[in-house]
Amino acid sequence: MNYFSALAPVIETPGEAGFAARSAALAQTARTARAAEVAAPPSDPAAPEVVWYDERDLTLDLRNERSGAQSYVARELAAARTHEERVRVLSSTLRIIGFCTLAYVTMQVIDDHVKRAFFLKSYTPAQFRGHYFTQRYYEIDPRAAIGRSCLQPVVWDLALLQEKSQRGARNPRTAHFLQEMESDGMRSGVMFGMPVPHTNLQVLISFTSSNPRREWISSSTLGQALALGLSIHQFASGYTRTIARQSCAIELSEMQQSILSCLAAGLSDKEIALRLHTTVHNVDYHLRLLRKRYDVANRTQLAYMAGRMWLV
């Protein structure tokens, strides 16, 4: 049982085989001219597939005041005209706060295992890219153990991680992991994460610095880092939604989604029709389609499926 499995809801994902192809198509939809850069299948069959993307795949919808930019950084990012400009805004903000690298990763967790990691590559040095996943370091990462399941931000330095790792069973992989961190100049930092509700996705955000002592990270530095992380999270939400849609093989229409949501809340056909401003006949028609789609006989079973598959 690793750290992430404790955090993320696990759902069945039918149609697994076609995923690589679909995730390739994913970036196409965001930016038609460019093909997605999918890492070659790792030799370790248990290692997750790593999918790289960059700033060009991110867009923020500011038309809606409700979900509009909530922070200064998000507004700056939204105002940037090109993706190069966005990279400059983020990099300079990162430097002003005092960090060298930023990792923003969306992990897809299926049956307690990280199956795929979608990695925003713009702010992570090339030499460290991907090892975290290809070597499955997330399984032994002491930072992850510290923050187990409560998603609390962890402020760390290598000395602290060393101490934490020695408390448990010694693992040569941990030593190797910490050595790599040291040689890559990742000596202290902040890490936090959150599940994406109603999906099997889990976001991990990590800031690192070459400063060997974590004391430099004051509560205001932590505050700035969290705010920056949340702004990027908001910016990446469109991309995350696309990943979520791709990983859910069955898509429902808006009407079917609403009907299912009312049904799960225990409303009768008549009540559903009233609430959705439609006819009982139409509700009945859609429920018949839904029952057929999920191969169930009645509304109780349909409600169970909706809960089990996190459809509503």
Add this chain to the structure above:
Amino acid sequence: MAGLNLPAPPARADETECLVVDDARLIVYTAATVPAARGAYVSEIAAELHAAGTRAERQLIVRTALRAIGFEWLCYYRLTRIGEHLVRAICFGEYAPPGWLKAWLEQGHYAIDPRLAFACRHQWPLVWDLASLSAAGPVPGAAPAHLARFIADAGRCGLRSGITFGLVNAHGLDDSVISFGSGNPARAWIADIVVGQAYAMGLGLHEFLSHQAWPQAPCASGPGRGLGPGLSAVQHRVLSCLMRGLSDREIAWQLDMSSHNVDYHVRQLKKKYSVQNRVQLAYLAGRLMIE
């Protein structure tokens, strides 16, 4: 260890059950009552609250932390939602401004609060003031007049600007929402650093509060896979027949018991999960991954 008692569930399926709790009704597990077992808090404020012996000490810790960031008020909500429907709302109102929770309950503000709606929908903080909430308009299905009343009440109570964000519990049905409030009328004072600090404090408080004895929610005992938490063997058998779509009579036949007996168990299950009918029960069973 027993959960607090809830008022009777609402009679109609689409009504919301509401409750306000404070420190005295909630804080059960502190260092004094549970010395070692729950000491491993990650965040500093959670550890401090855990170590504090009295309500007054906890108030001092939270108020000091609030003031250090620049806020006066804090509300912590626990929302149980099925789809878009708010089934249950509980507010931890220890640090709410005077008068606000009365209005929140009596005026039904929980149903149209645009901040809660935002927090349940997006995973980043909303930075708001009354002008921005007003400009964004009512949430779908809410009357503009109700939003106007909500804004008037918030202003009167001294909630004029703030930050609100949701924290998802990966397992279970509850969402937690934390809202920081200030009497400052314009949200411009809330810089990014304030957002980050409020987020960190909110996570810490969430860590502490999620270890307390909340009024029994359907999945209060944590993630249950296979066998549901706290279900007896016979309840589990009945539930697993029910979610496969069997009628009471079919369940009775399958489990070799009387229909009367099945009816009794189904009623017990509905009561346990605070739901009105078997469709809701089946949905919950799915969400709780009961097999």
